[in-house]
Amino acid sequence: MPRKDMTEQNPVNQVAAKPVPTLPDAQTVTAVRHYTDRLFSFRVTRPASLRFRSGEFVMIGLMGDPDPKTGKQKPLLRAYSIASPAWDDELEFYSIKVQDGPLTSKLQHIQPGDQIILRPKPVGTLVHDALLPGKRLWFFATGTGIAPFASLLREPETYERFDEVIITHTTRDVAELTYGRELIESIRSDELLAELIGEENLAKLRYYPTTTREQSPKMGRITTLLEDGTLFEDLGIDGIAPDIDRAMVCGSIGLNTDLKRILESFGLQEGANSDPKHYVVEKAFVG
Numbered sequence: 060m061p062r063k064d065m066t067e068q069n070p071v072n073q074v075a076a077k078p079v080p081t082l083p084d085a086q087t088v089t090a091v092r093h094y095t096d097r098l099f100s101f102r103v104t105r106p107a108s109l110r111f112r113s114g115e116f117v118m119i120g121l122m123g124d125p126d127p128k129t130g131k132q133k134p135l136l137r138a139y140s141i142a143s144p145a146w147d148d149e150l151e152f153y154s155i156k157v158q159d160g161p162l163t164s165k166l167q168h169i170q171p172g173d174q175i176i177l178r179p180k181p182v183g184t185l186v187h188d189a190l191l192p193g194k195r196l197w198f199f200a201t202g203t204g205i206a207p208f209a210s211l212l213r214e215p216e217t218y219e220r221f222d223e224v225i226i227t228h229t230t231r232d233v234a235e236l237t238y239g240r241e242l243i244e245s246i247r248s249d250e251l252l253a254e255l256i257g258e259e260n261l262a263k264l265r266y267y268p269t270t271t272r273e274q275s276p277k278m279g280r281i282t283t284l285l286e287d288g289t290l291f292e293d294l295g296i297d298g299i300a301p302d303i304d305r306a307m308v309c310g311s312i313g314l315n316t317d318l319k320r321i322l323e324s325f326g327l328q329e330g331a332n333s334d335p336k337h338y339v340v341e342k343a344f345v346g
């Protein structure tokens with residue numbers, strides 16, 4: 060699991076980010092791993108009372124800067140998919156670094172031992188409850204949109220419910236695929252995961268990474284590869300159909316809109332927690 064790779068310890072003489080001990084929702088960072096100048100992942104302690112369904116998101120953040128007039132600090136919170144599965148005793152997050160982003164310009168500097176704020180109210184549509192039973196499950200992710208699927212891919216229920224599980228992950232550059240590639244490798248090689256998911260279930264998992272800018276073995280937007288049939292040809296699949304296929308989508312608003320149109324052209328209908336159907340969508344970010 061990625062957890063094993065994240066062994067960086069906070070040097071004793073390093074100044075930790077401002078702790079937030081007065082907040083009941085403070086959690087301690089246990090590991091941080093940087094992938095590129097735009098991407099990192101981290102793990103934090105899990106509140107004993109926090110129950111969530113794999114695929115859901117929570118609000119996390121840090122204390123904002125003091126108000127110049129009053130000196131008061133307010134929490135600066137953003138939505139984050141929980142990337143770890145529901146059975147894990149810690150919480151993992153996979154994050155963008157927006158250089159002038161109010162939260163991530165600061166969050167990217169967290170170190171083990173620092174504290175973050177976590178509001179323990181998980182919600183979201185990328186959950187098994189929002190899908191009708193089917194034979195094949197597709198996860199369509201771009202960028203940090205792989206985070207909810209990093210949770211669901213480590214969830215035994217995913218493999219119990221479906222005969223085949225296909226994850227497509229599209230990024231601009233090859234290095235941006237690293238988190239997902241290592242996740243898939245760990246699912247296939249980690250003894251604990253293999254035991255939890257079941258060796259025979261692991262054979263159901265198929266991984267389809269693509270890049271849009273940097274040269275890689277498979278180039279192209281997933282929408283193009285779906286519409287021109289390349290994806291199906293590469294995977295040896297006839298196509299997507301509502302009696303077989305279920306899908307979860309997590310990307311930019313533009314990607315989500317395009318994929319909704321494509322999935323509906325195959326006859327799939329959008330589901331929700333209260334009304335499970337063939338596919339569900341969630342924004343990886345706003346804007």
Ligand SMILES: Cc1cc2nc3c(=O)[nH]c(=O)nc-3n(C[C@H](O)[C@H](O)[C@H](O)COP(=O)(O)OP(=O)(O)OC[C@H]3O[C@@H](n4cnc5c(N)ncnc54)[C@H](O)[C@@H]3O)c2cc1C
Pocket residue numbers: 116137138139140141153154155157159160161162163164202203206207341342343344345346
């Ligand atoms: C339901 C939901 C789940 C989310 N889950 C995650 C997650 O798991 N990991 C994560 O990194 N972010 C996630 N986000 C985005 C997150 O809430 C913040 O926008 C992000 O952390 C940046 O915060 P910021 O304050 O630094 O900048 P913001 O002011 O929030 O964003 C500034 C700009 O940066 C861009 N941006 C923001 N987030 C991303 C991103 N993830 N990828 C590419 N560009 C982005 C957008 O153009 C945005 O307008 C999620 C958002 C939603 C709505």
